[in-house]
Amino acid sequence: VQRFSLTDSLGESTKYLTLGDRIRMTVSHLEKLTGDTSGTLPKKSDLVLYVADYPMEQIRPLAIARSSEDSSLSVLTFELIRTEETMKDWKMFYTMPRDYTHMVKFSVGMKDGSAVAENEGHEIEVVFIRKGIYRFALAGLLFIIISLFILARRSSIIKDNCLLPTQQKPFSLAKTQLAWWTGIIISCYIFIWAVTGARVPITESTLALLSIGITTSVGAKVIDVSQEKKHRPQASPSSGFIIDILSDDNGVSIHRFQMVVWNLVMGVGFVISMAINYAMPEFDNTLLALMGVSNGAYLGLKIPENPKHSGMGEGKQQPPAPVVAPPPPVEAPPPPPPAPQTPPPPPADG
Template sequence: MSWKRISKRYYYPLLSLALVCFLLFTSIAVGEVQKNVSTTEPTNLNSTQIDSTTYLAQSNNEALSAPDVTSIRSISPKELYVSIPQSLVPENIRGYAQERLNLVVTGDNFPQPDNSLKNKIAVTIGNPPDAATSTNIRVAEDRKAIFATFSSDQLKRLSRGTHPVSVEVGGNATSIDPQTTEEQLQVKVMRPVSGLTTLIVFAIAAFVTLILIGLIYALARESKKANLASNSLTKSNQKNLNSLEWLLLDRQTNTFSLARTQFVWWLTIIVFGYLFLFIGRGVIQGIWEFIGLSGFAYTFLISLVTLVTAQATSTIRGSKGSGDVNPAWSDLVVHGGVVALERVQQVVWNLIIGIAFIVILLVTYTTASSLPSIPSEILVLMGISAGGYIGGKAVRKAGPNISQVVLLGEPEDYNSDPQLSLAGEHFSQAGGVIVQMVYLDENKNEKPDTRIEVKQDNVCTLEPDPDNPGEFCKKLQISFNGLNALPEDQWLVWLHDFADNFTATRVKITLINADGQRAVWDGTNPVPERRKAPALQSPY
């Protein structure tokens, strides 16, 4: 028994420490992998270029030279910026300036252009049918360079991305210098993407994401129907939750779970971000392939580990207090009605990082090849934040949850010894618990000047908690005799009014533990009961 108590005492700090260490080591490992990839890739590229150049140089030595044959060697600049936005739908481009872009092609033996078809030079960017071709050519005096001018009307056909450049003389393609690689004859076209195109891609990604979420929503709805059908005690005046809220609901405490919400938050963000970049990259750049997650797999892992660890901690340590009767979004930052700073920082950092991810993705998706990379410091921060949240759940005491309220006795007994019992879990024992009562109107609002607080002498422990002896109990009994909350001439009137309101479920009872966590009951669930009052037991 002593070993069990010792292991249970040190389980939660060790669990939190293990989680933090796991997340820290994972984040550092991701940073090292990203660093190694960034340092090794250029070396591999350089070695490839050296090998290719060496091979081509050897081929050049073996090839026969033809000084009278036109050949091309390089192009400049490597990037062309076209101010006309790219769009998925036809748009009027008359409002954009008529710009001219020059492309310089170097080589040998370019003919001076004249009216003959034999010496006609044409420079083409891209592949037909979406290609830009210019015959507005000027040749350098040494015949080793040509200057091709492109207009806006010609360039509007080009999409974003890398395009090959080709030169034709007299309708025939020119030869390529043996020392020139394909990459040296490519130009990267930069174009803004129209807002309408971004909106279309966003709508498509959002639509697909909603379909996936809709499947989960439908499953949650079926679960909700099955649960409500089996719960005969649920009252019609209980707050009607939608399926999303039902998915985030912690059934044990009837509150919204922060761990569940965080998991759904990151699952939705990653799914939407992946679909948005996948569709946008395919539509705009014409590249349809799987994209890299850039560390977001570890973000998803952190949220998943946090969810599992939070549930395990609640199972072993005990759930938080239920707080108000109906779940509210404030449940994400409170623990049994008490604001918990470790939960606040968890919510804040998840919001900041998630929103930053969406903004970065929207700004960079037109040129990105993977999801925005996450710095290792951010992963470490997420790990520390998750560890603080789990640690807070571990060190805080379990909170009260009211499952049943029973009015003991009949109306004719109220003049002698009326009593009330509260059943549930994790109640502070008599002497450390506070019980408050107030009447409600038909709209479940508190009536003024009807709140009373039960004195400690009127509260008795009926059933101690065997798992936490001396700290918690499962049932409390309240005696109204000698309560003295109201003057004696008004006491019996208040007591009979209380009985009537209790039967009509228009009474709100608040139980506050010694650490400030609370649970509120207003008759919504379950239906109040009346039983014959047993003899009041002494706490000693």
């Protein structure tokens, strides 16, 4: 490799590379990589980009051409892209020690690694994490979290539908789960895009987790609508966020508890995986199936939660009906005093 030229995504020259930029390298006697003595240039499909001596198997040259200055020189153009196909190739560079930039050696070679063009010590600065935007993105995430918290407290976005005032409505477990995964997925995607400059693909696991949350929320709504004639526990004033989402008619219930725990575990794992790899996580299918079973158990056991008679707030036993004392007996009014007797008139004289 004789020399390099770098251009950004807009075609302007740059002194360092980020994802989306292009690198143009000039290589002497490129045909020797294939062992072709006829002077024919290799096919683009036979060559891959080498970054730090690591073959980027899915990054092929965009163009190969002879140099106009010297027929023994060939010019190759590569684009540093991070797509679903190239995600595996870039993973190792995002799990390296957390420097924002790295000095990296670039080269070109056969995709099977049988021959690689020598790089005479040329290293290029590559910005894997944009420092200024990284801090701005962290501040933005903090703002989103605080905003969601305030919205959840002051609105009905994660509360059950009932006739109570907004501040008294109990919190809904199904809506909370949907808001949990929506917030995590959107925040992680925007963070990765802002920090790396690459719009990473949405993985199947991400889609599955959001689908589970939506399906559970819809199922819970259907159950509640079908039992509108019953006095549902959700129609009673809130007992606090934790009590509301963990409790049914009889107090804290195991099917709600296990659902909350699994969502916490998966959510924390999702964020940690994103922070390590700067990519949307991919979970094992068995783990996703376990999440589905957990949510299915919640929906199945939610059906008998609502009592047939009078209901009460979640996590509270029904208070006994107040005993109404019988009214005191009404006493008959005392009889009126006897009328004074008028003495008879004296007898008349003869």
